Amino acid sequence: MLRQYELVERVKEYAPEADEALLNRAYVYTVQKHGTQKRASGDPYFSHPIEVAGLMTDLKLDQETIVTALLHDTVEDTLTTIDDIRKNFGPEVARLVDGVTKLSKIEQMPENERAAENLRKFLLAMSEDLRVLLVKLADRLHNMRTLHFIRSPEKRQRIARETMEIYAPLAERVGMYEYMREMQLLAFEQLEPEAYATIVGRLEQIRSSEGGQVDAIALKVKQALAEDGIRVEVSGREKHPYSIWKKMAERHVSFEQITDIMAFRVHTESPEDCYRALGVLHRTWQFVPGRFKDYISTPKTNGYRSLHTTLIYQGAMRVEVQIRTREMHRLNEFGLAAHWAYKQGGSRPDGQVGWLRDLIEIVDASHDAEELLEHTKLAVYQDRIFAFTPKGALFQLPKRATPVDFAFAVHTDLGAHTVGAKINGRHVPLRTPLSNGDVVEIIKGANSEPQLSWLGFVVTGKARAAIRRAVRQKERAEVAEIGSKLFEQIADQLPAKIGKKAIRAAVERLELADEEDLMFAIGAAKLSDRDVMEALVPGSTVDLPEAPRDGRAVSIKGLTAGVGFALADCCHPVPGDRIVGLRRPGEVVEVHVIDCFTLARGFDTDWIDLSWGDRSHGAVGRLRIVLYNRPGTLAEVAGIFAKNYANALYLEQVERDDPFHTYAVDLEVQDLAHLTRIVSALRASEAVAEAERV
Template sequence: MVQVRAEHPTNRDGSVNLDAWITRIEARVPLPTPALLRDACVWAEELEQAAIAAEHIWAEGTSSYRTGLEMAEILADLKLDQESLVAAVIYRAVREGKTTLAAVEKRLGSAVAMLVDGVQRMAAISVSQNPAKATMFNPQSQVETLRKMLVTMIDDVRVALIKLAERTCAIRAVKDAPDPKRYRVAREVFDVYAPLAHRLGIGHIKWELEDLSFRYLEPIQYKQIAKLLDERRLDRQVYIEDVMAQLRSELVDAGIHADITGRAKHIYSIWRKMQRKGIEFSQVYDVRAVRILVPQVRDCYTALGIVHSLWRHIPNEFDDYIANPKENGYRSLHTAVIGPEGKVLEVQIRTQAMHEEAELGVCAHWRYKGTDVSASSTAYEDKIAWLRQVLEWHEEMGDIGGLADQLRVDFEPDRIYLFTPDGHVLDVPKGATPLDFAYRVHTEIGHSCRGAKVNGRIVPLNYVLQTGEQVEIITGKHSSPSRDWLNSNLGYVNTSRARAKIQHWFKLQAREQNVQAGKLMLERELTRLALNGADYAQLIDRLGIRSQEDLFAAVGSGDMRLAHVVNVAQQLVEPDRHTEQQLELIPRRPSKTGRRSDVYIQGVGNLLTQLAGCCQPVPGDPIIGYITLGRGVTVHRADCATAMQLQDRDSDRLIEVNWGGKPVQTYPVEIYIRAYDRAGLLRDVSQLLANEKINVLEVSTRTSRDDNCASMLLTIEIPTLNLLGRLLGRIGQLPNIIEARRNRQENRA
C-alpha cells in the first residue's frame, strides 16, 4: 500500500508558502533556529531559479527545491534534528552541481556540510549502473557487496536516514518516467534501501519502498492484488469498524485504555506471504487486521487474553515478539483468530513505545538519547556504534525468492569496496593496490597490467586504494608480470591472491630464465642494502637449499621471498647487528613512559609524566607536554586554557607528546642517493621520509657540475632491514633517481 502524503502549502501564485510549511514542520519536531531552515529553503529555491535561467536542468527533470522540502518532511516524521532537515533541503542542489560543499559550509555550517558530503558518498551506490556489461560479475554477489559497501560508508546515523528519505522521494518521482528508468530505480531501492530501512526498523518507510518497488518490478502481480483489495475495501472497512467497537468495549470493561486502529495490509507483504506459503489471496489471514496500543507491557497480555476469549485463535498463527524480539528490535504480539461471521482476523498488540520504535526504528533511539553530536559526546559515539551493530545484515525479511540468502552477510571492516569503470563493485582487503585489484578482476588482466587510473588520474601500481574509488586498469597486448611485483619492499602487491597468481606465472617459465632473473634480483638487492659480502655457500646452507642455482631459481620464480633471503644474508654479514636486535639493546632515543598516562615523550628520555588535573586528558585527546621544575612532564589537552596560557608565557618548555607506549627500537643507517639534479629533489626525498615516519639525523648533498648529478648522504633511524629495503625501493621510484642504496662506513662516498 503506497503512502499518501500531503501537498506543500502554497501561495496564490503556486509558490510554496514557507511560513506555513515551517509551522507544519515545527508541529512535528522542535527547531532551535527556524531561520536557518528558512534560509536553506530560500537559498535552494534561488539556486533552482538560477539554474532554470541558465538552462541548466537536471536530467531527472524534477524540482530539486521541492524534493528537498519533501525529504525534510519525511525526516521530520522520523523526529530528526534541525541539521538533518537543513541538509535534506540543500542536498539536491549540491548533487546537481548548483552549489558546492564549501558554499554550504560557509552559509549553513560545517555540520550540515558534513551530512551532505556523507549522503553524496552514498549516492555512488547503484545496483545496475551498467547492466549491459555485467557478464563478468554475479548479480547476486553484486547486491551483497553493495550492501557491505553501504555499511562502510555510514559514519553518522543521520546520513543513512537522509539517504533513505532521498531514495523515497526518488521512487515516488518515477511514476511517469520511462519503464527502463522506473525498473532501474525500483531494483536499486528494493535490493539496497528497503532492506536498510528494515534493519533500522523504520517500518513505514520500509513498507512504502517495498510497495513502490514491487509496483514497477512486478506490475501484473501488483495490479492483481491491488484489484482484489479494492473490490473488498468497503465491506472490509465496515467489518473492521464493528470489530474495533467490540474490542474497545471489552477493554474498557477490563480497565485498559487502548488506542485501536484498523491496519492496512501492504500489497508486497501479501504477495510475499502468498509466495512463501503457496496460498491463494483468500487464505491470507491478515488482510483484515486491527492494532491495539496499550500503556504497559502487562496490558498487552491482558488484551491478548481478551481477544482469545472473544474469538477462537488459529493454531500456529501466534507470535510473541515481546519475549523474543526480531533482529531489528521489533516487539509486538501477533495473533490470528476466527472473528465475527467466521472470517479470519489478525490482531497486533503492543505498547505505544513499541509502536513508535516499530515505526521510527533507530530514530526512536535517536530521539530518546538526544541529539548532542559534539566530538566529546560519548552518547553520540554510542549511537554510532549501535548503528553499526544494527547494520550487520544477518537476517532479512524472510524467504523472498532467495533474497534472504543474499541478505545474510557479515560486515567486514577489514575490506574496502571499489568501483570498476562499468560501475560494478568489488571488495578487496584493506591495503590493496591497483595490481591487487587487477588480479581480483581477472588473472589475465593482472598479468597484462601496465598502469592504473584511480578516479581518472594515473597512479603508481603501489598506490594504496580507498573505499569508493573507481579503478581502471591499463593493459598491454603482449605484457607479462614483472618480478619486481614479488618484491615486498616495493609494495606492488599486498594480497595473497595476487602474489600466488604471479608466482604461478613465473613457475611456468623456463628454469634458465628464473635462474637469471633470480640472480639479478638477489645481487641487486644485496648491493642496495650493502650486504654484498654474503657467502653464498653459507647462505644456501642456512636456507636448506642444495645449490646456488636452486636459490636463484627459487627467488626468480617467487617460491622464496627475496626479503627472507636478505634477512638471512644480514645475519651472516652483520652478526653483531643481529645480536643487538635479538637482545633489544637501548635504542638511540630512549623514553620513559608515565605509569598513569601511558604517554610517549618525543625526543626526550628518562622523564616521568603526569596528567594535568585542570583538563584531565584521556587517551585519544590531542595533547601537549609541559616540562615542570622537579615533577617531570605534565600532560595537558591541546585545547586546555592553561596550556594555551603556557604557550604564550613559556613556549620553550612545551614539548610534543603522544599517547602510546615506548616506540619501536631504531638504529642509525646511512643511505646514499644519486640522481640527476632538479628543482625539488631534496623536498621530494624529505617528503617521502616524512610520510614513512622516518626520523632523519643528518643530511649532506652536493651537485657535480660535470654531469649535473646530485649525491645525497642521509643518516636515518630504521627499526628493521625490511623497512630499509622498502624505503630504498620507494626512493628509487622518484623522478630522476639513478640509484638509492645503503652506505657502509667503509664505502663512504
C-alpha cells in the same frame, strides 16, 4: 511543496531552540543553486529536497539533518562543492551532505556493481552517522512517489528493483516500517503491475462487499477489552498488497486461499495492559497455534516491540492482531529515527550497534563487489529465529541458520575454531538447522579453522564472509610457502649471500608490502626469476640470457621458413611428444600433442605433420596434482620441483574437497623425459594422492 515559513514552523514546533536563520539560509540556498532545473514531473527540481526536508520534520529530526536534506543534491547536481557547504553551513552539515552525496554518485555503474557499491557506501556512511541513512531513505521514498513520471520503463524497473532489494530492507532494519511498507508498495506496482492491479482490485471488492466489516471487528475487539477494564485504541485495515502477494508466492496459494487478510492494532497504555489484553482476546476467540510471537520480552534487532497473535473470528475468518503501547507504536513505525527526538549531540541511537557492527565486518571481509552484495543481502533480508547460549544470551539469526552461523554471530573467533555443536544438550551435525528457542553450545578446537565445505550450508552473510576470508588467507599462506622454496633456488643463483637487508630492499624496489607478499608473488608466478634476482642484487642479471618465452626456445621440423608457431595451451606439448600442427587462415600454426582432445573435435583446418628440431629444449608442461590437506604438503611438492630443476611458472588451486586439495601447475621442463621423472617423483611422495599430466 512546503513554503519556507511552513518548514521553519514545523521544526520550531518540536525544537523551539532551532536556528531559524540557518534553516532560512539553507532553504534559499537550495532554491538558488537548483535554479531552473526541472524534475521528470515538470516541477522545479528544488521541490524535491524541500519535500525530503519535510519528511525529516515528520520524524522530528534535528536542524542539522533538516539542513542536510535541503542541501543533499546541491553538490551532485550543481556547481556547489563540499567546501562551499562547509563555509556556509558548518563542518557537521558538510560531513552529512558529503555522506549522502557519496551514496548517490553511482548511477552510471553496471547494475550489480552499482548495487554492491551502494551497499558498501551505505554501511560505511551509517557507521559514521545514522542520519546519513535517514536522509537517503527519505530521498528514495520521495523519488519513488514520483517514479511514474519517468518515461523509460527500464529505468523505472531498475529503480524499483534497487528499492525493493536494498532500500526497503535497510528501512526495515532500522525499524522504519512506514517507509519500508510504502517503498515496497510503490516498487511492487512497477515490478509486478498485473499482480498489483489484481490484488488491489480484489481488496476493493472485499471492502465494498463487506460493508464496513473491518470497523465492526475493531469495535468488537475494543468492547471485549473494555468489559475487562482495559482502555485501548483499536484500528483495522486490509493487509499490505505486497505482503499478500509475498504470502501467496511463499505458500503457493491463490488470493482466495489467504485467510488472514485483515490485521488489527491494539494500542494500550502500558506493557502490563498488553499482556492483559492478550489474555482477554485468547479467552474470547480461539487463537491459531504457532502464530503467537512475543516481541516485547524479546525485541527484534531493530528495537521493534509488540505482541502478535492470530484469532479465528466467527468460526472461519482469521484476523491478525498486534498489541503494543502507544510509545512502542511510535518507535516501531519510525524506529531508530524516533530516538533522535531525545538524543543530544548527534550520538548514535542504541540498538543499531550490533547488526551494524556485523555489516561493517562484512564490508571488511568481502573480496569483491558481488560477494559484498551477496553477504549483505543475507544479513539484511531474512526472517528471524531466536537461539540462546548455555548462559542465556540471546541471538537473532535468519531462518535455516546452523550452529556455524550461531558461532560466528557470537564471535568471529568462536566461529573460526568450531569443531562441533550441541543443540539442547544433544550432539548434532554442524549443518543442522536451528529452531526458535534452541540452546546452542559450540565446541571449540584450538587448531581448527573454517572449512570451505561450510559454505554449502551456512546462511548468514557474516559467516560466509568470514569463511571465505579464512580460506583465502590459508590459500595465500600455502602459495607463499611454495614461493619460499622457489626463492631459495633463485637466491642460489646469485653471486652473493642474501640476507634480511637485501630482502627488505627487494620488497621496496618491487613495491610490495612485506616479505610474505614477496613470497606469495613468487609462488603465484607474478614475478619472474630475473625480476626477483634484479631486485635482490641490482645488475646481477645483465649477463644472463633471456629466459625462454612461449616455447620459442624449441625448434619445429616441418614448417616452411618464416612461418610462426605457438605451442597449444590445451595440451602443453613438450619436446619428446608426438606433435601435429593446425593451420588456420591468417594465424600462426598451433602445435598440439597428437592425442590432444582439441584435435578430436574435427576442426575444418589443415593438419601439418611436425617433429621437434635438434636443438629443442625448454617448454611448459601442465600437471594436475591432488594433495592431502596436511601442513607442509605444498612445501614438499615445491621441494620435488627444486630437486628436479623444474621452475613453476603458474599454480592455482582448482578444487578443495577435504581431505584433498587439487592444483593445476605449469612447469618449465626440458623435455618429455624430464616431465615424466617429475610425475614419478610426485607419485612416490606421501604428500601426493594423485599426479598426472594434463
